Amino acid sequence: MLSNGQSETNATDLAYHLHSQTNPQALSRDGACVIVKGDGPHVIDENGKRYIDAMAGLWCAALGFNNQRLGKAAAAQYQDLGFYHSFYGRTNPKAASLSRKLVELTGMKDGRTFFVTSGSEANETMVKLAWLYHASRGKPTKRKVIARDRAFHGSTIVASSMCGLEMMHREFGLPLSGFIHTLCPNNYRVRLPGESEAEFVARLAAELERLILSEGPDSIAAFIAEPVIAGGGILPPPQGYFEAVQKVLAKYDILCLDDEVVCGFGRTGNWFGRDTVGMVPDMMSLAKGITSSYFPVAAVVVSPKIVAAVESYNAGGTAFGHGFTNAAHPVGAAVASETIAIYEELDIVANARKMGPILREKLEVATKDSPIVGDVRGVGLMYGVELVEDRATGLAFSPSRTIGARLADKAYENGLVVRAMRDTIGFCPPLIIDESHVDEIVGKLSIALAETEKAIKAKSI
Ligand SMILES: Cc1ncc(COP(=O)(O)O)c(C=O)c1O
Missing domain, CATH: 3.90.1150.10 (Aspartate Aminotransferase, domain 1)
Known part of the structure; x- marks a missing residue:
């Protein structure tokens, strides 16, 4: 304890640590x-x-x-292989088996897992893959992404642009152009007095279609959504919402990106939020619960058509030009596999x-x-x-x-x-x-x- 009553950790932290999502003045007044x-x-x-x-x-x-088992799983893996990467066709046994487990768990039949290290990177990756997918089919103008008001999708530049929250844009001149927002399916605040749930859903779908038509369907690559909005205020969608929205997306050849960063791994009472809300996505981003956040592991699980696009784009011998140093980390993959094993054992x-x-x-x-x-x-x-x-x-x-x-x-x-x-x-x-x-x-x-x-x-x- 220092003479001013602060602990040494607190004094050091105040002097050197720039905190996320924290008011600087309140922090210096109250300490961490x-x-x-x-x-x-x-x-x-x-x-x-x-x-x-x-x-x-x-x-x-x-x-x-x-949880002690996760520490033990990490320690055991550090004994064997403390790091290796996934560039140039390299892998490790833990990453390979985790990639299979995630495809099986998500039900993304014949899909693949792409590893990253945060939810934001996962969502950015889905956007790049959506661009690649449309370009590979001769539709390179399909680039815009539609998200919802009140959405949270992360803090990197594209992920923040997809957020529908002013606090994620204010200091940075965001969103980037091409990242647009439609109505939030908020039953309490956006549903009108006297409007039935079915009428509300029809209005949300009609508003989405209106936005697509006004922007031009040939300019829109993807729609991104959490099954249940978390950081925007815990907002389960009205009954039938995703079915109605996905009809509109299919009509205009727009991919559906499922942000499972919060909803994944049991949070909504199913393994994935998609099953709770009846969403059928083309790609899913996973993070947080994948290791119970004991190691920074995240992933995108993609459907076969996305895999086919990556393959056809690079059929001439080029490499898929995307990836992160610490992705498919053997220790992270070991911790993730152990986390999922514990989820299964505990049900x-x-x-x-x-x-x-x-x-x-x-x-x-x-x-x-x-x-x-x-x-x-x-x-x-x-x-x-x-x-x-x-x-x-x-x-x-x-x-x-x-x-x-x-x-x-x-x-x-x-x-x-x-x-x-x-x-x-x-x-x-x-x-x-x-x-x-x-x-x-x-x-x-x-x-x-x-x-x-x-x-x-x-x-x-
Ligand atoms: C729904 C959702 N998507 C993405 C993210 C970003 O994840 P990360 O902080 O790991 O980049 C978050 C973070 O809270 C989130 O809630």
Whole structure:
């Protein structure tokens, strides 16, 4: 501890570490929270304070924060081969078997796996492959990509451009041209009063078609979507949404790119979100849950027509001109294979299906009398609780009041990690949780909610 009360880690961090998604002034005022230990779904900070992390870190640590088997799998692989790459036809046994496992698990029959090291790289890779695919069929003008408002697809330049969030564009002059957005399938905010779910879906599909026609179908390469929007506010699509959207895409020869970075590996109560929402994609991006984020592994699983395009484009002897040094890393592949083996042994998908409805019900019961909770929604083990100024009308709080962030701060003080997405509070806990963890999450949320309501009433926030 330094004389000003700061720990040495905190002082060093403040002096040298530029943080992601953090307000610099708040960081220098409050210091960072130094996490030193994991214990299942809990983390412990440098002062010994314990938190239940109801966000699995960043929607990723499905096995919690100290699974010993993953460390052992990494250590064993480091003994044999600590690194090798996948350029120039090289591979390693762990990457080869993982590539097969991912094709089998995703059901992408006769497809292939391309390895990368982050969700953003995976999504960028899908865009490059979509360009290559259309060019290989004599349609090189098909380059634009349609994403949705409120989408999050990552932080590299193309991935940020596909985000439908102003915070990902503001400082950087993004989006790049050619990355456009259509309506968000948000049942609570975008569906009109009196509009049935079927009418809402028809309107979303019609709006997509209108956008395609106004941009020119010959200019559009792909549509990208998460099965269930995560970072944009936990938004499961209305019933029949992807079926309607995919009819429009097929009509105009537009590829469907499935961002499974959050939804993959059990999160929605199926192995992949596509199965929860009835999506039939041409490519899928995988990250986070693939190793429970114990190693930076990510992948794109592609359908046979994409494989055929890469092959035909390079039939003259050229090489596929894309790749990353640390992709198909033998240690990462060993950790991923072990993670998936643990998911299968624990039947993690079944646990998400069992715990999800329990979490939902307890959230509903805990918030049913709150004057500031407008909506509780979600699927599998991902839920959102939207805070509103007026429960009856759904009137939103003014964004400048940052009510969601204030509730998240109060939760944090009470030992609960949640995420505020505007005024929606997100819950995406490790998939290993049991009912006692659900009770802890909901109990701590109730305290934070009551404190927030009190502060609003007292006009102190
Ligand atoms: C849906 C989705 N796609 C892509 C990404 C980007 O992944 P990464 O941070 O590994 O680049 C994220 C990150 O949170 C995400 O939520």
